[in-house]
Amino acid sequence: RHHRPRVSGADEPRIHHQGHQAPAILKPPSRVGGWLLLLCLIFTVWNPASLALRLASIVANLPSQTTVSLLFLAARFLITSIGVAAGLALFMRRPWAVQIAKATLVLFCVEAVVRLSTGVGLSEAPPGTRLPRAILLLAHNAAWYLYLHKSRRVRALYGLESRPNP
Secondary structure (H helix, E strand, C coil): CCCCCCCCCCCCCCCCCCCCCCCCCCCCCCCCHHHHHHHHHHHHHHHHHHHHHHHHHHHHHHHHHCCHHHHHHHHHHHHHHHHHHHHHHHHCCCCCCCHHHHHHHHHHHHHHHHHHHCCCCCCCCCCCCCHHHHHHHHHHHHHHHHHHCCCCCHHHHHCCCCCCCC
């Protein structure tokens, strides 16, 4: 065996002082999965199904609905439609998908708070459950908003990584 002096350690892995290898450069995720897939399903399946069940339950009494109640249904239909677009855009990895998804979550919060703070649909929720329901809806949407905002996977998947300043 010949012993050659080492000129450079370029072909060897870098070792930190603690003896650990330097982290490898991670490839960005190539597909939507995990929590992000669940959000896509909530936007494209759960919310439309929930709205359809709500509409089916009032269709027989549609003439007796108040104008305000019908306005809330129209708003929810519009927001749910935007949510379907957001869910599909997230799934298809469109660059603007995260922004539209965040906007949809904010719109769902606003609609829920306004609806639950009025007398519309008092028979829908048992007495004493409107405030907890509003808080739960806000927490649910806020958690998804924070996930979209903070997730490294989301930033990598949609190219939202901030570029360092020169």
